Amino acid sequence: xxxxxxxxxxxxxxxxxxxxxxxxxxxxxxxxxxxxxxxxxxxxxxxxxxxxxxxxxxxxxxxxxxxxxxxxxxxxxxxxxxxxxxxxxxxxxxxxxxxxxxxxxxxxxxxxxxxxxxxxxxxxxxxxxxxxxxxxxxxxxxxxxxxxxxxxxxxxxxxxxxxxxxxxxxxxxxxxxxxxxxxxxxxxxxxxxxxxxxxxxxxxx
Numbered sequence: 001x002x003x004x005x006x007x008x009x010x011x012x013x014x015x016x017x018x019x020x021x022x023x024x025x026x027x028x029x030x031x032x033x034x035x036x037x038x039x040x041x042x043x044x045x046x047x048x049x050x051x052x053x054x055x056x057x058x059x060x061x062x063x064x065x066x067x068x069x070x071x072x073x074x075x076x077x078x079x080x081x082x083x084x085x086x087x088x089x090x091x092x093x094x095x096x097x098x099x100x101x102x103x104x105x106x107x108x109x110x111x112x113x114x115x116x117x118x119x120x121x122x123x124x125x126x127x128x129x130x131x132x133x134x135x136x137x138x139x140x141x142x143x144x145x146x147x148x149x150x151x152x153x154x155x156x157x158x159x160x161x162x163x164x165x166x167x168x169x170x171x172x173x174x175x176x177x178x179x180x181x182x183x184x185x186x187x188x189x190x191x192x193x194x195x196x197x198x199x200x201x202x203x204x205x
Contacts, residue, residue: 001050002110002131005085005095007073008037010058019175028199035195036174038063039101039187047105055085055095078145082130083137094118094131099173101192102183103128107168117158119151120168127151128171136161 009016011034013026020029044052045065054064057073064070074084085095092112096103100122110118112133120129125148132139139161143154158165174183174192184193 001048003051003053003089003091003093004044004047004049004108005053005055005093006040006044006098007055007082007085007095008098010056011037012058020177020180023177024199031195032180032192032199034063035191036101037098039190039192040096040098040103041065043103043105043108047108050091079140079143083140086132086135086140087137089135092133093135094129096129099175100128100171101174101190102171102187115166116163117165118168119155119158119165121151121170123170123172124175125149125151126173127154128173129168130154
């Protein structure tokens with residue numbers, strides 16, 4: 001079975017979802033981040049897996065459900081941190097972030113029987129998921145992160161390595177207020193949508 005990895009940052013005001021401020025306050029942005037992470041972890045917890053790992057920058061809180069191992073993120077850029085997360089895996093692994101609370105167990109249930117990698121593109125040009133049948137940290141190191149071409153570069157890296165790549169559906173990350181409203185509309189029953197509805201700045205931008 002597959003190891004499921006979630007790379008995340010502790011939802012502390014001023015340290016997470018800074019692009020949501022304004023219109024949201026730092027505390028509201030952190031609350032939205034916590035809700036997004038909680039929804040993500042709940043989906044992972046409901047997905048069959050050999051192991052579930054939270055790769056965390058910070059300290060785990062009451063939002064962490066049982067059944068997860070917590071490992072600390074290494075130092076360095078995001079490419080190095082993602083590479084290190086895969087380096088800690090034996091066997092197939094699928095990594096996702098905390099910015100897609102609309103994710104479901106169905107999306108996360110992958111089968112490497114006829115492919116070597118899974119790639120989940122994000123609407124902003126990045127990627128929300130990356131799966132490797134044989135985790136190889138060198139496939140991530142040096143990929144420029146947080147750019148409009150991050151996803152294209154990462155996918156091309158997989159193809160050039162000779163891997164058979166299967167694409168997952170394109171999802172929208174929550175980075176801006178417009179993203180938050182769009183994602184909440186897709187998953188209206190989640191904690192993220194409920195938290196957004198309670199925020200002072202929840203009017204549509």
